[in-house]
Amino acid sequence: MSVLLSPERVEIQLGERSYPILIGNGLLGEPRHFDAAPAAASALIVSNTTVAPLYARALRDTLAGRFQAVHMLELPDGEAHKDWQTLNLIFDALLRHGCDRKTVLFALGGGVVGDMVGFAAASYMRGVPFVQVPTTLLAQVDSSVGGKTAINHPLGKNMIGAFYQPRLVMCDLATLSTLPARELSAGLAEIIKYGPIYDMAFFDWIEANIDALMARDPAALAHAVRRSCEIKAAVVGQDERETGLRAILNFGHTFGHAIESGLGYGEWLHGEAVGCGMVLAARLSQRLGGVDEAFVQRLSALVERAGLPVVAPALGLERYLELMRIDKKSEAGEIRFVVIDQPGSAAMRSAPDTMVREVLAQGCAS
Amino acid sequence: MSVLLSPERVEIQLGERSYPILIGNGLLGEPRHFDAAPAAASALIVSNTTVAPLYARALRDTLAGRFQAVHMLELPDGEAHKDWQTLNLIFDALLRHGCDRKTVLFALGGGVVGDMVGFAAASYMRGVPFVQVPTTLLAQVDSSVGGKTAINHPLGKNMIGAFYQPRLVMCDLATLSTLPARELSAGLAEIIKYGPIYDMAFFDWIEANIDALMARDPAALAHAVRRSCEIKAAVVGQDERETGLRAILNFGHTFGHAIESGLGYGEWLHGEAVGCGMVLAARLSQRLGGVDEAFVQRLSALVERAGLPVVAPALGLERYLELMRIDKKSEAGEIRFVVIDQPGSAAMRSAPDTMVREVLAQGCAS
Numbered sequence: 157m158s159v160l161l162s163p164e165r166v167e168i169q170l171g172e173r174s175y176p177i178l179i180g181n182g183l184l185g186e187p188r189h190f191d192a193a194p195a196a197a198s199a200l201i202v203s204n205t206t207v208a209p210l211y212a213r214a215l216r217d218t219l220a221g222r223f224q225a226v227h228m229l230e231l232p233d234g235e236a237h238k239d240w241q242t243l244n245l246i247f248d249a250l251l252r253h254g255c256d257r258k259t260v261l262f263a264l265g266g267g268v269v270g271d272m273v274g275f276a277a278a279s280y281m282r283g284v285p286f287v288q289v290p291t292t293l294l295a296q297v298d299s300s301v302g303g304k305t306a307i308n309h310p311l312g313k314n315m316i317g318a319f320y321q322p323r324l325v326m327c328d329l330a331t332l333s334t335l336p337a338r339e340l341s342a343g344l345a346e347i348i349k350y351g352p353i354y355d356m357a358f359f360d361w362i363e364a365n366i367d368a369l370m371a372r373d374p375a376a377l378a379h380a381v382r383r384s385c386e387i388k389a390a391v392v393g394q395d396e397r398e399t400g401l402r403a404i405l406n407f408g409h410t411f412g413h414a415i416e417s418g419l420g421y422g423e424w425l426h427g428e429a430v431g432c433g434m435v436l437a438a439r440l441s442q443r444l445g446g447v448d449e450a451f452v453q454r455l456s457a458l459v460e461r462a463g464l465p466v467v468a469p470a471l472g473l474e475r476y477l478e479l480m481r482i483d484k485k486s487e488a489g490e491i492r493f494v495v496i497d498q499p500g501s502a503a504m505r506s507a508p509d510t511m512v513r514e515v516l517a518q519g520c521a522s
Numbered sequence: 523m524s525v526l527l528s529p530e531r532v533e534i535q536l537g538e539r540s541y542p543i544l545i546g547n548g549l550l551g552e553p554r555h556f557d558a559a560p561a562a563a564s565a566l567i568v569s570n571t572t573v574a575p576l577y578a579r580a581l582r583d584t585l586a587g588r589f590q591a592v593h594m595l596e597l598p599d600g601e602a603h604k605d606w607q608t609l610n611l612i613f614d615a616l617l618r619h620g621c622d623r624k625t626v627l628f629a630l631g632g633g634v635v636g637d638m639v640g641f642a643a644a645s646y647m648r649g650v651p652f653v654q655v656p657t658t659l660l661a662q663v664d665s666s667v668g669g670k671t672a673i674n675h676p677l678g679k680n681m682i683g684a685f686y687q688p689r690l691v692m693c694d695l696a697t698l699s700t701l702p703a704r705e706l707s708a709g710l711a712e713i714i715k716y717g718p719i720y721d722m723a724f725f726d727w728i729e730a731n732i733d734a735l736m737a738r739d740p741a742a743l744a745h746a747v748r749r750s751c752e753i754k755a756a757v758v759g760q761d762e763r764e765t766g767l768r769a770i771l772n773f774g775h776t777f778g779h780a781i782e783s784g785l786g787y788g789e790w791l792h793g794e795a796v797g798c799g800m801v802l803a804a805r806l807s808q809r810l811g812g813v814d815e816a817f818v819q820r821l822s823a824l825v826e827r828a829g830l831p832v833v834a835p836a837l838g839l840e841r842y843l844e845l846m847r848i849d850k851k852s853e854a855g856e857i858r859f860v861v862i863d864q865p866g867s868a869a870m871r872s873a874p875d876t877m878v879r880e881v882l883a884q885g886c887a888s
Binding site: 252 | 854
């Protein structure tokens with residue numbers, strides 16, 4: 157991988173909760189890139205059993221000059237562990253080490269680690285600072301940006317959490333070199349997402365560069381991560397707590413969450429479910445008149461080229477509807493979908509159950 | 523009890539998170555007093571096994587006209603249950619009933635119910651609205667006002683929580699008629715607290731009216747609750763997230779939390795531990811030069827007349843220090859105390875361990 161000399165920087169503008177995202181190659185090893193992290197006596201690096209052996213020591217060495225004590229914690233890896241029991245391991249470690257209200261938490265890993273460490277930071281002593289160091293493509297372009305933190309409940313994904321912003325997000329592209337191919341694809345799903353909902357020129361660019369992205373070309377990845385973060389920053393900056401616009405970032409997620417929950421968390425990766433969910437949501441958008449069949453085919457082809465599933469699992473139509481009714485976006489039992497009004501623009505809509513059943517019947521494996 | 527015709531109202535000024543506190547007699551039965559609660563399809567009243575049989579049905583009847591569905595949940599009673607397992611009962615009920623992001627939670631009970639329901643509201647789907655209906659004197663003057671929510675961790679009290687404001691606090695003085703004497707005294711501890719830290723004229727008034735308060739005279743209780751809420755509102759309005767001034771509300775709490783934790787949560791009531799903790803904190807203030815021996819005696823006498831303990835349990839001096847070092851106010855291992863600078867004014871200070879040991883040696887049972 158080539159070395160980028162200076163990191164790119166995207167600012168998330170949220171008043172007193174503003175913070176920078178740094179994007180570059182080899183950032184983890186450079187103490188000066190962590191200047192935006194708050195000063196404190198102690199820090200706790202939380203990672204998982206997969207990522208910690210690769211990068212935790214390097215991060216600790218980098219932080220050693222900023223904190224008197226840098227503690228480490230490894231969580232079990234995987235969405236199946238995004239629960240209270242695992243979250244509590246973080247609280248146990250914080251209290252065991254005598255961590256105080258100024259202790260800085262570092263989330264080193266993918267979306268699961270980021271979501272859990274973020275919620276732990278939001279809740280420990282009613283809030284301590286934290287820094288996101290996402291090591292998956294999906295976390296770099298989505299879950300580490302915007303302040304959504306959560307754990308799962310047996311009855312629903314991300315049902316318990318907080319809006320809580322990090323002080324700094326550090327996207328080190330070098331960490332993507334160790335990412336499994338399936339997870340690279342999962343990250344591409346969230347990158348592709350930004351096209352239909354916000355920026356069709358970016359969609360064109362992704363189509364033209366999908367082979368380079370799949371081959372992990374550093375320049376292509378740097379552009380994709382930066383542009384995704386810029387779009388997310390623009391949306392979140394207008395609607396931090398998702399009272400309106402921000403919900404468009406959930407394009408493909410209503411169907412996707414139902415797939416994840418219906419199969420059991422961890423069976424499909426989140427990005428895989430979102431990739432397939434976008435195709436279903438595009439079909440629904442077509443039936444509602446926002447896009448044409450050619451657009452659906454174009455999106456479906458790109459999702460497939462990104463190595464993602466485009467046929468939904470056969471969970472049964474009624475099971476899908478039941479799962480979608482407990483989605484956080486539903487209101488008074490009515491399912492709400494993000495649909496494409498026209499290419500590059502999205503909105504929240506409800507749809508008749510019969511139409512949703514038709515979309516599912518067409519899009520599911522038989 | 524006499525009936526007050528119109529409730530008194532104290533406004534908590536926190537910008538877009540501002541909310542009113544209503545104080546009066548028989549408010550629970552009047553739907554119009556709940557006009558400040560948000561509109562939604564559903565509500566969940568959370569209470570405990572002691573309070574629910576007394577007031578839950580009345581509250582449900584009052585709310586029936588505002589919500590299509592009013593669900594009820596009873597939690598086990600007591601500080602020993604202020605933990606994740608009990609909190610999770612609230613999430614289970616919310617999901618089982620298909621509650622959405624607009625569902626309003628009602629906390630009907632004392633401080634434990636209020637703290638847990640508040641944290642559940644802060645965390646369910648990353649935040650739903652909630653209303654405090656405190657039925658203990660302590661909750662009416664302290665825990666239901668100011669937005670501190672939390673659960674306990676085996677290694678420390680209130681270690682996991684959020685700053686999250688209710689939309690409305692409804693202090694129905696009629697509910698105090700069923701309060702056990704010990705809990706009335708516990709509430710008086712937090713009322714007395716506002717004197718030394720903020721308003722010695724109020725302290726004079728409490729001294730003059732302690733017998734009426736102990737006899738539950740409605741007019742005396744109404745004044746004590748209103749003035750306490752006013753002072754708390756003034757302090758919290760200046761420092762919502764306790765970065766400075768707000769910490770003075772913890773007068774007596776550093777010692778008090780150590781007593782509660784050392785004896786095991788629930789052995790002494792929180793207010794009892796705070797009552798005794800204030801006497802210890804006053805002695806520390808005297809050694810630091812803020813108040814004289816006469817002040818300490820005066821405070822101790824009032825605490826005793828309120829039916830509260832003034833001699834601390836013999837936990838062992840080193841155990842006290844160990845417990846206080848994990849208090850949320852401590853920083854980098856240094857214990858921080860709220861001390862009285864001069865009567866009616868408080869500040870955060872650290873103190874030499876030897877001085878703290880002397881205060882404990884003098885104030886503990888032998």
